[in-house]
Amino acid sequence: MKPKALVQKWVDLFNAGDAQGLANLYHDDAINHQVANEPISGKSAIYEMFKSEFAQAEMTCVVEQILEDGEWAILEWKDPLGLRGCGFFQVIEGKIKLQRGYWDKLSFLRQHNLPIPPMSETE
Template sequence: MKPNEIVRTFVELFNRKDVNGLAALYHEDAINYQVANEPIIGKENIKEMFASEFAAADMVCIVENIFEDGEWSILEWKDPLGLRGCGFFHVVDDKIKFQRGYWDKLSFLRQHHLPIPSE
């Protein structure tokens, strides 16, 4: 599958909160680096991350644009509460090898009435 197809599948599974389906999209040693958090390494840890995040907040991804360049796909997204972000997906052999996401964590925490960490 092309990187854009993988990302479209990712969005469908994300919106269904299908942690097993999402995990299946990743290489065993994949890295998911949401820049507001520490990188998550490994398919099983990524699966646990999604399970934890879906339990904490009702997240929905609305696609604004998907771009493709070689092995990379770029997703511009928004959610129903107005948060916007983008994700970069490096797809190798039909699996996500590396993902990096940019979004405003403070706005996300406030919108979902989640605790704001003190530093």
């Protein structure tokens, strides 16, 4: 599957809250790095991440645009609450090898009435 089509499928599964379906789109040793968090390594850890996130908040990804360049797809998105972000997906042999997402975690936590973690001494 080409990167753009794979990311569209990713969006459909994300909007369905399908953690297992999403995890199946990744290589066994894939990395998902939402830059507001530590990187997640491996398909099973990525599944657990999505499962946990879907349990915490109802999320919807509204596609602004999906661009493709070689083995990369770039997703620009928004959600119904006004949050915006983008994601970069490296697709190799029809599966996601690396994903990086950029979004405002503090705004997300506030919008979903989730606890805001205390700042560490190094921040």
